[in-house]
Amino acid sequence: MTxxxxxxxxxxxxxxxxxxxxxxxxxxxxxxxxADDNGRELGLLCFAEQKRMATKEQVTFFTDAAKEHPxxxxxARRRLDLGATYDVTDSHGQPIGWFKKHFxxxxxSSTWTLGLPDGREFAGRERNTKVAVARRxxxxxxxxxxxxxxxxxxxxxxxxxxxxxxxxxxxxxxRDVYRVTLPALDDGRPIDWRVGMxxxxxxxxxxxx
Numbered sequence: 001m002t003x004x005x006x007x008x009x010x011x012x013x014x015x016x017x018x019x020x021x022x023x024x025x026x027x028x029x030x031x032x033x034x035a036d037d038n039g040r041e042l043g044l045l046c047f048a049e050q051k052r053m054a055t056k057e058q059v060t061f062f063t064d065a066a067k068e069h070p071x072x073x074x075x076a077r078r079r080l081d082l083g084a085t086y087d088v089t090d091s092h093g094q095p096i097g098w099f100k101k102h103f104x105x106x107x108x109s110s111t112w113t114l115g116l117p118d119g120r121e122f123a124g125r126e127r128n129t130k131v132a133v134a135r136r137x138x139x140x141x142x143x144x145x146x147x148x149x150x151x152x153x154x155x156x157x158x159x160x161x162x163x164x165x166x167x168x169x170x171x172x173x174x175r176d177v178y179r180v181t182l183p184a185l186d187d188g189r190p191i192d193w194r195v196g197m198x199x200x201x202x203x204x205x206x207x208x209x
Contacts, residue, residue: 014183015190017045019168019200021176027051030201032061039179046071046197050205057086059201061194072096072194074202088198097195099124099202114157114166114199116191122165124157124199155203165191168200176204 016035021028028050034042048061060073071091076084088097095117102111112124157166163185171177180200182190190196 013188014181015193015196017180017182017193017197017200019178019180019197019204021204028205030059030204032197035179048073048201050201057084057206059198059205061197072198074099074198086198086202088195090194096192097198099199101206110153110155110203112155112157112199112203114191114195116195120159122157122159122191124155124166124203127154127156153203157199159185166196166199168203178204 016037016039018033018035018039018041020031020033022031023029030048030050032045032047034045036042046061046063047065048059049067050057050059058073058075060067060070063069063071069091072089074086074088076086078084085098085100087095088099090096097114097116099112099114102113109126114122114124153170155166155168156164158164164183165185167181167183169179169181171179178200180196182193182196184190
């Protein structure tokens with residue numbers, strides 16, 4: 001499946017990132033790069049690791065390979081809850097945002113809510129409903145569902161009045177690579193990039209939850 005056309009924020013002031021997933025023996029690793037307006041990567045900003053088979057989902061973002069300097073992360077409030085809420089916290093454990101997957105609505109098309117400490121909330125859904133349905137059908141077919149699907153999934157998070165706060169577009173290719181855009185909102189600023197990238201990682205890491 002080919003990539004969609006550039007997102008709707010291409011001409012608007014925005015922060016842009018590239019998110020890459022790398023698989024290791026014991027964890028999924030995600031690398032976050034800043035990008036310019038043309039999508040060129042400007043260097044590694046941070047990385048995160050998701051331990052496999054964890055009973056309580058937690059992902060921490062670090063600035064260095066030695067993992068001595070955590071800068072933010074997200075964690076499920078409860079264990080093994082299909083409709084869990086995840087808190088995003090800074091390096092001192094202070095809340096900077098949260099997100100929640102809506103299990104029933106996600107049976108057809110993955111649906112999330114992203115929230116900020118100031119009370120603003122953004123609804124996140126897959127951009128293409130037909131692709132969402134096809135991907136779900138692929139996942140439930142015996143044997144076939146164990147094979148990575150050929151579908152690219154893209155998400156947009158918008159406010160109640162239609163402001164786009166986050167878009168995540170998956171690139172075509174063997175490895176999971178996403179173009180993530182955080183456009184400026186009415187106050188002239190995008191959402192906290194840490195909250196945005198935590199959400200972007202969760203869209204991949206928790207997609208099968």
